[in-house]
Amino acid sequence: MHCSYFTAERCRSCALMEQPYDAQLAAKQRHLELALGGRPGLHWLPPVASAESGFRNKAKMVVGGIADEPTLGILDAGGRGVDLSACGLYPAGLQEAFGPLAAFIARAGIVPYDVPARRGELKHLIVTRSPDGELMVRFVLRSQEPVARIRKHLAALRADLPRLAVASVNLLPEHKAVLEGSREILLTAQETLRMRVNGIDLHLRPQSFFQTNTEVAAALYRQAAAWVAERSPASVWDLYCGVGGFALHCAEPGRDVVGIESSREAIASAQLSAREARVPRVTFRADDATAFALGAREAPALVIVNPPRRGLGPELCRWLEASSVRHVIYSSCHAGSLARDLAAMPSLRPRQARLLDMFPQTDHYEALTLLERTSG
Structure with a gap:
């Protein structure tokens, strides 16, 4: 590879x-x-x-940059965002979601969390793709402040991502090196992503673990x-x-x-x-x-x-x-x-x-x- x-x-x-x-x-x-x-x-x-390549069903992206130009990927040694939207570990169905998600962040004005300065809101974006191609998107935020704007623009995101099935906000107010917090706010009527494995439907909720x-x-x-x-x-x-x-x-x-x-x-x-x-x-x-x-x-x-x-x-x-x-x-x-x-x-x-x-x-x-x- x-x-x-x-x-x-x-x-x-x-x-x-x-x-x-x-x-x-x-x-x-x-x-x-x-x-x-x-x-x-x-x-x-x-x-x-x-x-x-293309084997991962989940992308755990650190959000960096600024609201108008967010990066989805990792942070460098200085805490600056490094965009990895074209990472070959992700299948096309995930890679194709990153552009609309970055545009959504800009549209909703969600400020990425600045780790060195300890300010901003959006820490991580966690995107999971089912074998049937449906998506679950989780916004890991510092606080509830952007939730109203996310709800306001969610219909536009669903239009850009027709396979979006589940969306939620996870709250991680603490400044620490973990992926997510304990509280989840569901944004869609559908609560689970259907993971079809060997003919068996396994339901995945936002905070449930599933092999990647x-x-x-x-x-x-x-x-x-x-x-x-x-x-x-x-x-x-x-x-x-x-x-x-x-x-x-x-x-x-x-x-x-x-x-x-x-x-x-x-x-x-x-x-x-x-x-x-x-x-x-x-x-x-x-x-x-x-x-x-x-x-x-x-x-x-x-x-x-x-x-x-x-x-x-x-x-x-x-x-x-x-x-x-x-x-x-x-x-x-x-x-x-x-x-x-x-x-x-x-x-x-x-x-x-x-x-x-x-x-x-x-x-x-x-x-x-x-x-x-x-x-x-």
Whole structure:
């Protein structure tokens, strides 16, 4: 993949850009195998490759410049905006939205936030594209001051972006290096973006997490569902379930599936998806994954875990190790925390593993591992 931004050193985020993609994938596979160490009985499935460009379904753009000429991209070392509207990681459906969005910012007179001076309003623009081409746009603001102007000009934006389905304002009043705040103001009647994956409609609300590479996420869900089908468990927990992707892919008549996620936004999305799909015996609950497991009366036959980068943590690892759970499917975005958690659960041994390249051009990836309880 060639990138003029990388060559001109305007953006160096894609650290592996100069390496051939096959070499990137092989290096990631070696890294994962080294992290997990030599494990007898572990079968490695072929890695899942990604498209090298145009694979991201979400753009997280820092807004810089001035209201009449905003930049959408990143900030340089001096806090000035660097426009990355033509970044090759984004598909055409996202790239084509950036021009109308920049024009909207100018039309509505929304002043970009000046990080060094700590003044202005618009901090970030977060744009998500569904597999069907619909868009969700979120304006991350310092305050509610521009909201009335955004509402006033929203009809014009929808005319310029006919596929705009969901729009919202997120409030981040604090001056700190985070993407968004806790409060969301919905601007459209439609509340969720429909993410169609493997024939299953997953609903994404503004503050819900979803993998940024839809095609590789689809492969991730298919692999987990295949492992579940082969073992045919009567009961499954999906811990850190997000919008319910794993849980809904594993739903079958006669199987009890419970999804647990701390984000109420994500759980609301998962519940809507389950109702629309009319899947039996699938429930979602907003709760802490560790607290839920420790407070449960009995364990399921199989547990799926998809924790954040820090991993499961010692309490949940101890519970899984001491439980009657026969199989665990562990989806990890950090090989180090995965290896640490596996060491804390010696009775649950890796039997199959697969690397899925969710993030080409970087050294990040997703790993899916099937664990099976052994007696010795």
